[in-house]
Amino acid sequence: MLLPSIDSLGDLNGKSVLVRVDFNCPVESVAGELRVTDDFRIRAAIPLFEELKARGASVTACTHFGRPKGRPDSQFDVAPIRRHLDSLVENVRLLENLRFHPGEESNDPEFGADLIRGFDAYVNEAFGASHREHASIMFPPTVVPSAAGPNLQREVETLLATLSHPQRPFVAVVGGAKVADKLGITKVLADRADSVIIGGGMAFTFWKALGWPIGDSLVDDARVSEVREILASGHVVLPTDVWCLPTGSPFGSGGDTEPVLRSRSVGVGEMGLDVGPESIEAFRRVLESAGTVLWNGPMGVFEDRRFEHGTRSIAETLAEIGATTIVGGGDSAAAVEKFGVASSMNFISTGGGASLELLEYGDLPGLRALRGES
Numbered sequence: 001m002l003l004p005s006i007d008s009l010g011d012l013n014g015k016s017v018l019v020r021v022d023f024n025c026p027v028e029s030v031a032g033e034l035r036v037t038d039d040f041r042i043r044a045a046i047p048l049f050e051e052l053k054a055r056g057a058s059v060t061a062c063t064h065f066g067r068p069k070g071r072p073d074s075q076f077d078v079a080p081i082r083r084h085l086d087s088l089v090e091n092v093r094l095l096e097n098l099r100f101h102p103g104e105e106s107n108d109p110e111f112g113a114d115l116i117r118g119f120d121a122y123v124n125e126a127f128g129a130s131h132r133e134h135a136s137i138m139f140p141p142t143v144v145p146s147a148a149g150p151n152l153q154r155e156v157e158t159l160l161a162t163l164s165h166p167q168r169p170f171v172a173v174v175g176g177a178k179v180a181d182k183l184g185i186t187k188v189l190a191d192r193a194d195s196v197i198i199g200g201g202m203a204f205t206f207w208k209a210l211g212w213p214i215g216d217s218l219v220d221d222a223r224v225s226e227v228r229e230i231l232a233s234g235h236v237v238l239p240t241d242v243w244c245l246p247t248g249s250p251f252g253s254g255g256d257t258e259p260v261l262r263s264r265s266v267g268v269g270e271m272g273l274d275v276g277p278e279s280i281e282a283f284r285r286v287l288e289s290a291g292t293v294l295w296n297g298p299m300g301v302f303e304d305r306r307f308e309h310g311t312r313s314i315a316e317t318l319a320e321i322g323a324t325t326i327v328g329g330g331d332s333a334a335a336v337e338k339f340g341v342a343s344s345m346n347f348i349s350t351g352g353g354a355s356l357e358l359l360e361y362g363d364l365p366g367l368r369a370l371r372g373e374s
């Protein structure tokens with residue numbers, strides 16, 4: 001896909017450039033101070049900032065952070081992110097959280113005009129926000145010379161090339177909990193990939209479609225018929241055993257109850273929270289012969305040590321095999337970090353939702369805006 005690069009902005013000496021980034025990073029209180037605990041997205045933008053400064057531009061960045069509902073909210077102040085940015089690069093200003101203004105999410109042109117006023121050029125380096133028709137993504141390209149940042153460019157090229165020219169066998173791994181959000185892409189992948197491994201909370205809507213009992217596991221009842229169509233592709237690989245807890249037992253940040261293993265059936269009053277050893281073995285066999293693997297979404301509630309095995313196994317298998325490995329952002333990116341294999345992946349997207357939408361539709365609103373098509 002042809003997107004304008006920063007070279008197309010011409011001479012930037014003495015110019016003022018606004019860069020839309022996605023610094024929506026996890027922030028936690030450490031020793032009484034709020035600190036960024038994963039700076040992957042911030043580090044990824046530094047080469048662009050350095051390049052713009054080397055070309056003589058003064059650089060201002062802007063980002064959203066959390067969901068502050070269109071008004072200032074100290075909980076979502078970007079101060080910790082700004083401190084972290086200052087520790088990595090000099091002379092890059094970071095504006096206040098874009099979502100402190102209601103006009104950001106409502107794509108209000110007046111807010112867009114206020115935002116870009118005084119700037120000579122705009123760069124979108126926020127792949128993870130480019131599926132949103134928000135003012136900071138959509139408006140600036142309508143009024144000033146605008147370009148795609150190198151990371152955004154690389155994300156788009158890598159993801160589209162993976163889908164159109166994968167080395168075969170092409171294996172997709174789809175997990176997580178947002179069944180409704182992920183069925184569209186699962187359908188596309190079931191058509192294009194040789195195998196689609198399904199895990200996590202996603203799996204139980206598939207089990208239900210097969211008539212396997214799911215107890216109180218996560219399910220999207222409205223999607224069962226859609227899932228039947230996906231199953232008809234013949235490419236879906238489902239878990240056959242799952243680790244379960246009695247419904248109501250605490251999980252997520254740990255708990256005392258020992259999980260029980262169930263095969264092809266979750267009992268009444270139980271919920272499935274991770275794939276079991278037989279499934280892990282079957283997934284591993286499919287992955288071992290893969291030429292390309294695209295992974296989005298954990299295989300279980302991997303935040304809880306009792307339910308991390310399925311996700312850990314996918315991460316470790318991807319690190320061992322010779323395939324081209326593409327990790328589609330969000331929780332899968334967090335998982336490869338957590339299990340120490342991030343550096344063995346060929347590509348980790350910075351955008352969960354955006355990578356899914358790009359793969360599903362082949363384009364994003366923010367990319368259309370950069371091409372002058374919005």
Ligand code: AMP
Nearest residue numbers: 176177178200201272273297299300301
């Ligand atoms: P997503 O944002 O759709 O990728 O979903 C990620 C979330 O799915 C993680 O927080 C996991 O804890 C959760 N998850 C994974 N497997 C299950 C499951 N079997 N039941 C409920 N939640 C799950």
